[in-house]
Amino acid sequence: MSTDRLYYRPIPQAQGGRWPLAGGWTGFSALECLQRGHAPRVVTDSPDAVIAALTAPRAGLMGLALDRPRLMGIVNATPDSFSDGGHYDPVAQCRALMEAGADLLDIGGESTRPGAEEIAPADEIARIRPALEAARGLLPVSVDTRKAAVAQAALQAGAGMVNDVSGFDFDADLPGLVAQAGVPVCLMHAQGLPQTMQDDPRYDDVLLDVYDALEARIARAVAAGIPAHRIVIDPGIGFGKTEAHNLAILRRISLYHGLGCPILLGVSRKRFIGRIGGAELPADRVPGTLALTVAAIAQGVQIHRVHDVAEHAQALRLVAALNETREAGQ
Template sequence: MTARQYFRPIPQDRGGRWRLAGGWTGFSRFELLERGQPPRITDDAPAEILDRLTAPRAPLAGLSMDRPRIMGIVNATPDSFSDGGAYDPAAQAARLVRDGAEILDIGGESTRPGATEVAIADEIARVLPAIDAGRHLAPVSIDTRKARVAKAAIDAGAVIVNDVSGLDFDPDLADVVARSGLPLCLMHAQGVPQTMQDDPRYDDVVLDVYDALEERMRRAMAAGIRADRIVVDPGIGFGKTQAHNLAILRRISVFHGLGCPILLGVSRKRFIGAIGGAEQAPDRAPGTLAVTVAAVAQGVQIHRVHDVAEHAQGLRLIAALNEEEAGT
């Protein structure tokens, strides 16, 4: 049996034979990945793969995917690893939009390593005031694993569902999303928050995560969720070591082969502090921005961050640098 081949588009700063996902990044060559084989460079890929890599992505909640978008994190939780209980969620939603957030991701249950499950009624009570405050300011995403929480959030005005379990936690969530007709973000996680960092292992982390997301997409579509309403997130830090995280980030453009927008959530995560020398989570904005810039260069469309103002400034500079000079 022939081993499966994965084609990672190699981004380039200027020009390129093709546009990656119809966006700002060009590419002309591929890194061919196969299990058990060293990567090699090739100039061509099968037509169906090239079609998935180049097709413009559908808008998400009215936002085109032809430039990077900032998703601001609103933690309506007392125990999030970075800023739990540090602000009023409704006020934070307004602040992040002023800073440049184009989407608000509101969550009422911490999924940090070691976190325990929150009761459904408590989670709903936490998120509804923030949704009510934010829905008039920007598209609201509800960050939840639970069907009943998603339904309450949708009724309150949320227009995206962001499931960190990738439909692995609540079997009813896919039906709730399908009935709503809203977009769904499928994240990869190995295990559950309580134990996911105990001893994560993969045969090939990039290809294992790719296959797992592809399987989750099939489940979502079988439940009635349209392919053009699916977003994928490789789940940095969710059941992954520092080495796993870096391997995914180095080759994150391979996930464009799934034909969906990519969401990246690296903000203030532990590996950024470990590498960058920032012990406290709020001190990790520079390292987060560095990873974001690298991901933008690989065509990643949605960036879920705490420090919105810093990232909005950084993305404005990237956009200016990528503009062709007049007369050239």
């Protein structure tokens, strides 16, 4: 990898800014210039192509405009997910999350928690099909899967998006399926497989390494026939990353707007929140999750994948009210 490459992170401003950020609710007037082996430096301009990528409004997602933060409610049709596996009826959960204020749902049938084992596609499909059928017509639905066979069954059952935690690294047939179906896809960064990803993850520079990896995933998806405007990216907090890696990404997550795609963030109830916040049980990590969500919203992150939708919907209403007051000059 080149040590000469320059990366530009927009520094979001709470009020206005010289440029709009990703057509959203915040702006920026300065940038951090990042380079491997060098300390960050603040600049007030960057190449035209960089500004174009940072400022262009993001395409809507399954009918949802991304000019405000969106909540993706998690539906785990699994017995072993780290936070809530087997704790509720996935069918009932779909309606509950809609009523709580979710904008879209993410339905998955295979746990990808650290140490999780792969299951057969047929078993994964059997787990998610009832929830997919229940969610049809309620909200836009994403299927959380790494497998083409599962994605195909989910799309036939009403899903309108694929959320692949492997970023197309797991199943070589999935990119072609997504391209042919003409649906959006979320490409996440992960280092390794769930079984081993947390054994000893290492990076030269996690922030920039993840940027490069996501850039390569986008290029691969485009080469497979998926238009860039249908691609969402996720830096993969907790997937092959230590606590220090997670924090480094979250501090400067606005860097990833430079890839020109909407950003999806999944931090909900994760272990490092519990360790830092003093919450051993996943269900007790809502305040810490909210803190990171609000911080990410301040950096322009568009989609937030969460378990606790009602609490996040309340927080977003307050953030929106503050922004409206600011815009009115009060």
